[in-house]
Amino acid sequence: MASKLKNAQLDAKKALETVEDQFQMLQILNEQGEVVNEAAMPDLTDEQLQELMSRMVYTRILDQRSISLNRQGRLGFYAPTAGQEASQLASQFALEKEDFILPGYRDVPQIVWHGLPLSQAFLWSRGHFQGGQIPEGVNVAIPQIIIGAQYVQTAGVALGLKKRGAKAVAITYTGDGGTSQGDFYEGINFAGAFKAPAIFIIQNNRFAISTPVAKQSAAKTLAQKAVAAGIPGVQVDGMDPLAVYVATRDARERAINGEGPTLIETMTYRYGPHTMAGDDPTRYRTADLDNEWEKKDPLVRFRKFLENKGIWSEEKENEVIEKAKEDIKEAIKVADAAPKQKVTDLISIMHEDMPFNLKEQYEIYKEKESK
Amino acid sequence: MATREITYLEAVREAMSQEMRQNEDVFILGEDIGVYGGAFGVTRGMIEEFGPERVRNTPISEAAIAGAAIGAALTGMRPILELQFSDFITIAMDQMVNQAAKTRYMFGGKGKVPMVLRTPAGSGTGAAAQHSQSLEAWMAHIPGLKVVQPSTAYDVKGLLKAAMDDDNPVIFYEHKLLYKTSAEVPEEPYSIEIGKADIKREGTDVTVVATAIMVHKALEAAAQLEKEGISVEVIDPRTIVPLDKETIIDSVKKTGRLIVVHEAVRRGGIGGEIASMVAESEAFDYLDAPIKRLGGKEVPIPYNPNLEKAAIPQVPDILAAVRETVKYK
Numbered sequence: 167m168a169s170k171l172k173n174a175q176l177d178a179k180k181a182l183e184t185v186e187d188q189f190q191m192l193q194i195l196n197e198q199g200e201v202v203n204e205a206a207m208p209d210l211t212d213e214q215l216q217e218l219m220s221r222m223v224y225t226r227i228l229d230q231r232s233i234s235l236n237r238q239g240r241l242g243f244y245a246p247t248a249g250q251e252a253s254q255l256a257s258q259f260a261l262e263k264e265d266f267i268l269p270g271y272r273d274v275p276q277i278v279w280h281g282l283p284l285s286q287a288f289l290w291s292r293g294h295f296q297g298g299q300i301p302e303g304v305n306v307a308i309p310q311i312i313i314g315a316q317y318v319q320t321a322g323v324a325l326g327l328k329k330r331g332a333k334a335v336a337i338t339y340t341g342d343g344g345t346s347q348g349d350f351y352e353g354i355n356f357a358g359a360f361k362a363p364a365i366f367i368i369q370n371n372r373f374a375i376s377t378p379v380a381k382q383s384a385a386k387t388l389a390q391k392a393v394a395a396g397i398p399g400v401q402v403d404g405m406d407p408l409a410v411y412v413a414t415r416d417a418r419e420r421a422i423n424g425e426g427p428t429l430i431e432t433m434t435y436r437y438g439p440h441t442m443a444g445d446d447p448t449r450y451r452t453a454d455l456d457n458e459w460e461k462k463d464p465l466v467r468f469r470k471f472l473e474n475k476g477i478w479s480e481e482k483e484n485e486v487i488e489k490a491k492e493d494i495k496e497a498i499k500v501a502d503a504a505p506k507q508k509v510t511d512l513i514s515i516m517h518e519d520m521p522f523n524l525k526e527q528y529e530i531y532k533e534k535e536s537k
Numbered sequence: 538m539a540t541r542e543i544t545y546l547e548a549v550r551e552a553m554s555q556e557m558r559q560n561e562d563v564f565i566l567g568e569d570i571g572v573y574g575g576a577f578g579v580t581r582g583m584i585e586e587f588g589p590e591r592v593r594n595t596p597i598s599e600a601a602i603a604g605a606a607i608g609a610a611l612t613g614m615r616p617i618l619e620l621q622f623s624d625f626i627t628i629a630m631d632q633m634v635n636q637a638a639k640t641r642y643m644f645g646g647k648g649k650v651p652m653v654l655r656t657p658a659g660s661g662t663g664a665a666a667q668h669s670q671s672l673e674a675w676m677a678h679i680p681g682l683k684v685v686q687p688s689t690a691y692d693v694k695g696l697l698k699a700a701m702d703d704d705n706p707v708i709f710y711e712h713k714l715l716y717k718t719s720a721e722v723p724e725e726p727y728s729i730e731i732g733k734a735d736i737k738r739e740g741t742d743v744t745v746v747a748t749a750i751m752v753h754k755a756l757e758a759a760a761q762l763e764k765e766g767i768s769v770e771v772i773d774p775r776t777i778v779p780l781d782k783e784t785i786i787d788s789v790k791k792t793g794r795l796i797v798v799h800e801a802v803r804r805g806g807i808g809g810e811i812a813s814m815v816a817e818s819e820a821f822d823y824l825d826a827p828i829k830r831l832g833g834k835e836v837p838i839p840y841n842p843n844l845e846k847a848a849i850p851q852v853p854d855i856l857a858a859v860r861e862t863v864k865y866k
Contacts, residue, residue: 266612287649298645307611308643312635319599319636322608322616328565329590329614336608349631352601359596515646518704521732523779 168535179228184490189387191328191401191433197462197469208412212477218259218407220486221249222465225275227490231301232291238440240498242292245272246438252464253432255279256407257337260414262335266305266323272369272436273339275304284493285500293296295515296504305334314344317353317366324362324427335421337414339363343374343498345388354395361426365417368429369404371436372459376450392429402494404432406536435459508535538723546716548690549579549655552697553617555726557587560615563701566593566602567619574619577657577716589646599849603632603654607640610650611757615701620669623658623710626676637706638681651831653700658686659750659800660845661714666837669845671749671801674709675812677778683707683731684778688752690720692775702728712749734781736788740770743794743859746785746811747771751798751850758855777807781813785811786820793825794862800849803832826865 182276194203201207210218229248235241247254248356250272258267258276269277274287281304290297290308298308307323310316323336344350345368357364368388372379385391392399398420402409410432417428437460439445447456472478509531520528557563561623565580571594574581584592595602599620606616620626626633633654640650660669677684685700685707687693693711700707737752738759747755752773759769770788774780781840789795795815797808808830815821815828831850839845 249675268608295642295645298643299647300644309650312631315604315631315636318604318632319608321601322610323612324608325593325605326609326612326614328706329609330612340807349600349604352596352598353604356596356598356601356605360593512642516642518641518649521683521779 183388185393186386187400189390189399191403192409192413193403193406194412195406195467195471197467199467201471206409206412208408208409208415212475213235215472215475216477216482218256218411219468219478221255221259221279222407222468223483223486224490225251226465227487228275228494231491231494233438233442235498236511241288243271244291244442245440246436246442247272247275249435249437249459249463250369250371251275252407252410252468253404253434254339255365256410257414257430257432260411260418261337262334264305264332265418266309266327266334266336268320268323268336268338269309270316270339270341270344271309271311272341273309276339277309280304280306282306282362282486282490288497288501289504292501293359293506293536294501294507295511314340314347314349314353316340317344317347317354318349320364320366321357321360321362324357324364328363333363333422335363335418337367338371339367341374342368342370342372342375342379342382344368345391346382351391351395354392354397354427356414357427358395358397361424364427365414365421366427366429367414368431369434370431371434373436373440373447373450375440375445378450386503389429389431395429397427397429399429399431401431401433405464405467407464407468433504435462510535538725538727540721540723542719543597543690543722544717544719545690545693546579546686548722549697549711550581550583551637551722551836552694552701554583554586556701557591561597561633562613562615563617564591564593564614564820565617566595566606566621568595568597568602568621570594570619575619577713579716587768599628600632603629604636605835606652606654606681607632607637607650610652611648614740615651617653617655617701620654620841622664623656623672624667624670626654626656629654633676633682633706633708634679636681639760641705649704650706651704653697653709655709655711657716659712659714659848661750661836663842663845665840668730669744669838671690671799671833673708673710673777674801674805674807675804677807681706682831683776684776685731685750685776686708686710686712688712688715688749688773690718690722692729692735694722694772695727696731696775698726699728699731703731705782707731710749714750718753723798729775731776732779732781733776734772734774734784736784737773738769738771740768740792742768742772743796743862744772744785744788744792745796745855745859746774747798748774748777748807751800754850754852755798755855757852758859761852761856762859767859769859780811780814782814782818786815786818789815789820790823793823794865795824796831796855796862797830798850798855802835803830804835805834806830808832826862829862831855831858838850
């Protein structure tokens with residue numbers, strides 16, 4: 167029977183291959199900083215290009231300083247970001263202030279560039295409750311710790327923005343490992359069903375702690391998972407800031423035009439460990455692989471691109487580096503000045519109005535703290 | 538206030554509809570809550586009045602329903618989410634336990650998640666092992682969540698109003714078998730404070746603290762026991778978090794005897810919490826008899842109707858427990 171069927175749609179394998187073939191990585195700048203896709207070039211001014219470069223340089227310094235502050239015991243939880251600057255910052259660069267970011271735990275740079283004071287990011291890292299007190303008008307959630315949970319919440323934020331008539335989008339980030347979670351699929355599917363103005367980014371940095379992406383899924387690309395939810399999906403070179411920017415800008419435009427969400431997979435790499443809590447990447451990554459990815463470095467290629475355009479110099483870069491160091495020093499000072507946390511502080515931030523059951527505990531600790 | 542007799546189900550619907558008429562930020566989301574009217578018909582007619590954006594019929598996706606409610610709440614909306622059966626809270630558990638319950642705390646007291654998770658619980662409808670449980674004690678264990686279990690049409694309307702007005706996540710358990718019960722209910726909106734027990738029947742010999750459907754079984758038992766000259770006080774905590782300890786303690790000080798009855802499995806149930814709370818309190822000195830807990834058997838709820846009844850406390854079980862307890866002098 168089956169041999170007589172000629173309908174190509176009944177060839178399940180072919181359907182998969184056809185879909186997978188469609189997901190080709192978008193690249194605008196190659197590793198040498200040369201434009202390889204003139205048609206896709208975004209219309210950014212020299213100042214904007216310089217600003218994006220500055221942010222990437224600044225964030226690389228922030229990463230280095232955060233790692234050393236963590237080692238000195240002056241910072242708490244930290245998930246290194248080096249290698250992912252294009253993926254993180256060029257996507258944020260395509261946003262407006264009204265857009266709402268729901269970050270994962272590695273996505274602190276995006277929310278800092280979206281307006282969260284650096285001192286608060288440091289307090290958050292230390293588990294100080296003031297770190298989570300997002301200032302009025304800064305549209306970000308605190309970084310999500312549970313893998314993938316931010317994806318379903320993003321659908322809700324997007325629906326809320328839509329209901330309020332805001333011309334804004336909700337954008338979220340997870341990693342390659344996050345795509346294996348039920349929340350990942352539920353989030354993109356739910357948002358798709360309601361054409362919610364959302365952007366879902368997968369930063370495919372190749373390893374979920376130690377598990378390589380090939381062991382995470384049989385899917386050839388993670389972007390193609392969008393097909394199952396019936397939403398657009400795109401894979402971009404996550405080491406190329408211009409490709410990341412363009413993909414996010416286009417997704418944003420579709421979202422605010424009522425065309426619904428987009429899934430973006432950025433092909434990137436984290437140079438450092440998963441977090442500073444004892445991970446040793448040499449157990450699961452080879453030096454060759456590290457070297458291969460470092461050649462794709464987003465700062466290196468973007469620097470070359472800007473230098474060729476004559477709008478970047480060592481002097482300029484040093485200015486940014488000095489500014490970053492200065493800001494970080496100042497932010498740590500501010501964080502250090504935050505009052506020591508008390509148990510009563512933690513009890514009193516749990517509810518809008520303290521219920522009587524907590525009041526009892528509150529009184530007990532208040533008594534203890536007064537001694 | 539003008540009242541009329543309506544059912545528990547109608548009271549739930551009325552509370553939501555009245556709130557939605559006066560607050561644009563309130564909306565409902567859940568499975569089959571549109572033209573179908575929800576698994577038990579609670580939202581029937583609402584999509585016609587409020588439209589599909591405010592009565593959002595969702596994909597079968599409990600984690601996304603709960604997560605989207607949280608996300609919407611972060612933008613200032615006040616979502617009410619309906620889970621078809623409270624058993625499905627297992628699928629929404631991460632969003633409720635790790636997210637909703639902790640959002641405000643982790644935002645340093647500045648995040649706000651005003652949301653109500655409404656869901657029918659309990660057995661008695663022949664819905665078997667995966668559609669009949671009473672898992673409220675799980676939720677009661679989580680700091681940051683309030684847990685409400687109304688037992689009458691009057692209570693359900695007032696408590697739902699309070700839950701919708703609350704700026705924190707509230708888990709709101711409706712009992713399937715109570716949907717068709719009726720009471721005099723005011724037409725106007727009113728609020729019953731979350732954390733206030735109600736003495737459903739006054740008595741002097743024994744205190745029976747009962748929740749949800751068990752309130753009615755306890756009242757039935759109390760009426761029979763009155764004929765035997767035993768005076769039973771029936772207390773409905775109405776909300777298990779926060780728990781109105783004072784009302785329970787005062788009652789036990791008066792009667793000297795305590796029985797706690799709930800449908801949920803006895804082991805690890807909220808009855809253990811209530812019994813311990815009394816044992817730790819000044820009421821301990823007043824106890825004339827050991828505290829008794831009645832709860833569900835340690836089995837999944839059976840499909841067979843006779844076994845289904847046998848799996849949870851029934852009126853004869855309460856009668857026996859009271860008679861045994863009052864023997865202690």
